[in-house]
Amino acid sequence: MVPPGIELRGLGLRYAGAAVFSGLHLTLTAGEFFVLLGPSGAGKTSLLRIIAGLEPPDEGLVAASDGAPLAGRVSYMAQQDLLLPWASALNNVMLGATLRGQLRDAARAAALLEEVGLTHRAHARPAELSGGERQRVALARTLYEDRPVVLMDEPFSSLDAITRVRMQDLAARLLAGRTVLLITHDPFEACRLGHGFTILSGSPARLAAPTRLPGLPPRAPDEDGILHLQGELLRQLAQGGA
Amino acid sequence: MIRPFVTIAVFIALWWAVTAFTAIPPFMLPTPQAVAEALWGQAGYLAANAWVTFCEIMLGLFAGTLLGGLAALGIAASRTLQRWLWPILVLSQAIPVFALAPLLVLWLGFGIGSKVSMAVLVIFFPVTANFLDGLRRTEPGLLDLARTMNASRLNLLLHLRLPAALPAFASGLRIAAAIAPIGAVLGEWVGASSGLGFVMINANARIQTALMFAALVILAAMTIGLYMAVDAALRRLLRWAPGG
Incomplete structure (x- = not known):
């Protein structure tokens, strides 16, 4: 890239x-x-x-x-974390693939959550996360898109x-x-x-x-x-x- | 948890006081005891008819929710449907459902079909309108995000707008649960051979006011129970929604 x-x-x-x-x-x-x-x-x-x-x-x-x-x-990270409240952190990271109808790469999403230090929160929903944790999930979601x-x-x-x-x-x-x-x-x-x-x-x-x-x-x-x-x-x- | 029981107890006490200390004849306002006796004495008859009404309500609720949900999804997905169907739906609300009841009985007969259709007619609009409102109010930031992710229109609807609209859909469903019995009973009043509405009309004609009240009590209990069950189920399913 x-x-x-x-x-x-x-x-x-x-x-x-x-x-x-x-x-x-x-x-x-x-x-x-x-x-x-x-x-x-x-x-x-x-x-x-x-x-x-x-x-x-x-x-x-x-x-x-x-x-x-x-x-x-281009990927875009807004002021709000824009996480889907009904989806787990892991599924939020893979949102792009879901919306494009692509196969979701759970292993890569998990690796990205590890990168942002949230392996233990992979199955938590956004409401259970702190503001900082939510932004880290949003960052992992941005990285999952892998845009230059x-x-x-x-x-x-x-x-x-x-x-x-x-x-x-x-x-x-x-x-x-x-x-x-x-x-x-x-x-x-x-x-x-x-x-x-x-x-x-x-x-x-x-x-x-x-x-x-x-x-x-x-x-x-x-x-x-x-x-x-x-x-x-x-x-x-x-x-x-x- | 104790408050509703206090409210009911006070209500019954007031009712009893009115029957005991005023000259209102029992055929206009029966005593609570007389209604209790009617409930107990005709339990089998009431239960059989309540079951019929219950089935009509449940079928109507199921079909109305399904149709209303599909209509909202269709309107949200297609501009053509939105231009043609939505104005018709809004206009249809100008026709009183009361006025349609005799027609439905004429067309669909005295059986369960006309009652289920009435219930569907009553709940269709609130379900559609609430769900559609939810589908149209997706957080703009989320839509922007989805656009930068090259979301397809269908996936956007299925994976983002639809789940985001579920709390609004749930509001419509709660209303539907509360008003579906109106449709069913309305159908029974116009023409039926069973059901709580049939019991009421029949008892009214024979001045069996206590029996009429007994049917009313069962109908109210059924409606409240249905509402509470639907509400509890929705809260469980939509635990992620704030205030849900």
């Missing part, structure tokens, strides 16, 4: 007659973890949905660097700080080598996980020039420079939002 890079060329979206964003250009390097920050309402989720093919842009296009269509190569591009919309925002740090480590390890675009509100998360980041802000919203982060993710929470980076990013966000 060679992940493609992704190019946004002049993307624009209007809502109720007003432009949410327009003329967005961005290149996501193949196999890298890229972070998108920005204030609420700037259209981050809409942008992600457009890249996922869930809604069409009003202008511009999304292209893969290898020229092949993106459809079928992964889009994530604040998947860890509802978790407590410690669970969140663990989920970040897990995601960084298990998604390494894929082209990932992560939306977050959290500068700390951006600094830990990103190869680079950009900020979507303003009205209509525009993308700031992408910033490369030094070193390689995942950066340890106590790594030198993380605090400094985070502070700088927070300042940028505060200026952009003002």
